[in-house]
Amino acid sequence: MEDNADVRVPVLVVGGSLVGLSTSLFLSRHGVRHLLVEKHSGTSDHPRGRGINARTMELFRTAGAEHAIRRAASVLEGVQGILQTRSLTDPDDHKWLVKSVDPTGAIARFSPTGWCLCSQNNIEPVLAEQSAAMGADIRFSTELMSFDQDSTGVNAVVKDRRSGEHITVRADFLIAADGPRSPVREQLRIPQTGNGELFHNVSVTFRSRELIKVLGDLRFIVCYLMRPGADGALLPVDNDTQWVFHAPWHPERGETMEDFTDERCVAQIREAVGVPDLDVEIGGKAPWHAAERVAERYSSGRVFLAGDAAHEMCPTGAFGSNTGIQDAHNLAWKIAAVLNGSAGMGLLDTYEAERLPVARATSERASARSAEHSHPGYVPPPTMGGGPGSGVLTTAMGYRYTEGALVGGRTDLPVIPENLRMTGDTGTRAPHMWVSKDGERISTLDLYERSFVLLSGTGSPWRAAAQGVAGQLPVGLDAYTVGPAGADLLEESAAWTEVHGTGPEGAVLVRPDGFVAWRSEGAVADPAGTLREVLSTVLRRA
Helix, strand or coil, X not given: CCCCCCEEEEEEEECCCHHHHHHHHHHHHCCCCEEEEECCCCCCCCCCCCEECHHHHHHHHHCCCHXXXXXXXXXXXXXXXXXXXXXXXCHHHCEEEECCCCCCCHHHHHCCCCCEECCHHHHHHHHXXXXXXXXXXXXXXXXXXXXXXXXXXXXXXXXXXXXXXXXXEEEXXXXXXXXXXXXXXXXXXXXXXXXXXXXXXXXXXXXXXXXXXXXXXXXXXXXEECCCCCXXXXXXXXXXXXXXXXXXXXXXXXXXXXXXXXXXXXXXXXXXXXXXCCCCEEEXXXXXXXXXXXXXXXXXXXXXXXXXXXEECCCCCCHHHHHHXXXXXXXXXXXXXXXXXXXXXXXXXXXXXXXXXXXXXXXXXXXHHHHHCCCCCCCCCCCXXXXXXXXXXXHHHCCECCXXXXXXXXXXXXXXXXXXXXXXXXXXXXXXXXXXXXXXXXXXXXXXXXXXXXXXXXXXXXXXXXXXXXXXXXXXXXXXXXXXXXXXXXXXXXXXXXXXXXXXCCEEEECCCCEEEEEECCCCCCHHHHHHHHHHHHCCCC
16 A cells, blocks of 8 residues: 555544644644544534633644634633522522633733633634645545554555545554544554543533523523532523533433433423523534543554543543643644654654643543532542642643653653743743844744744853754754843843743753743853754754
8 A cells, every 4th residue: 555545645634623623733834744534524513612721822823823713712702700500590599610710810921812712613614724724635524444554654544435435545644633432542452541431411502592681691601500400511602592501411320312302401401590481492412421531652653642532531621622732732843843854753752751641630630620610410539639739720831741852851840730830941831921023022932833942142152053053953943032122032021031940141942832842041161062962852863
């Protein structure tokens, strides 16, 4: 097949849902030609996971997709809070678990953007359109039938489900974003660890013209309705007539999807809301399973797992989809670096070294948050630790890579800290600060996407050294001085050294994904030699 494949591409992406399409977007931004296959006929038509955290929005910002995503999210603009109540019609019974996503304005201190509420059925078409505009080959109604690999690539057979035609594909790498029941992971026989299945829900879409009148001025991201015998979660789709109700489902008691008839769903929604004659028109039903599972390995040879194929998490906090998108972002620049000759194959080993510990820590936090919020249908296992842990913002943005494609990581520190501090430590997301570049106000995070970036002070030898190294190595390396008048990047307020944890003679090397690869707090005898050694180590060049 290697010599006679119908399609030859550097990367084959399997799965065209949220993580797969994000993978396509990030690969496209790096100029990596790829084929994405998705067995369903199009993007999601069900308003599933919707919370996009600030870190993920930073990635979409640098990828040029933020504005289009926010336009798609406009129907839920301004919606805030997580409510818990036994009666929607009794304000005295309302308990805000989260009144505001960002009550203290902390996000603005750490990021140039903010969180976004955009349902999966609205964001997926944006990602597909953006990727296709950059030349991505995205094929819906196309299913992976089989694959095998050798030392130089992957052979695959995909089927066009409309025509029945089988197409052979030869790729350098395969990325499996094919969901929690990943056939690719199953074929690779990669086991999973964790608490397993935690609870089950049936997601019911429905139409109601009167519900918005019942709510009055009340708005929320989700409302946990705790009425005994009719508990569930209520979510707005358009804050007008379209809604979703998550009904607890107990297959362990013998319940099946067929038991959730339209009549039962209508009755349960009316009872949960507390309005016996509420107009309810059922649209569709989809089962979903909350689980805590993480793959023991993220790759096998030239095949990599991303998103739900690599980890399943409780939905509370929207950690699962965001972690998956950040998986894709981490992997995309590394594959691009290997394909363009900048890095050795060993760089791809750092994908698992970095992302697997993050998934384990985040999945535990997601389960704990569901327990804290008493998510309908969830009975925490006896092994669940008590007490609140790190907040959503800290979990989403404050995690660190203790080892991987970096020099000087801290293996003695936890992956997720208790409190958020973005201080430029090696292995953490580089700090955000507003600067002026050629008269334009930008965030330092806007510099990080396609190349390594070295920041240093004016008058230090680091910038000249970086320019020389960039001409000697096949790796993109941009260098900027930061400071007051005369610098490439003009500080707006705080001194860059304070923000990045270094001295006036120091330097910070940031990877294309915005994580600090290395930091020098002061001057060194041979800046150019030091940079060459650091980059060779980070990129796993022999």
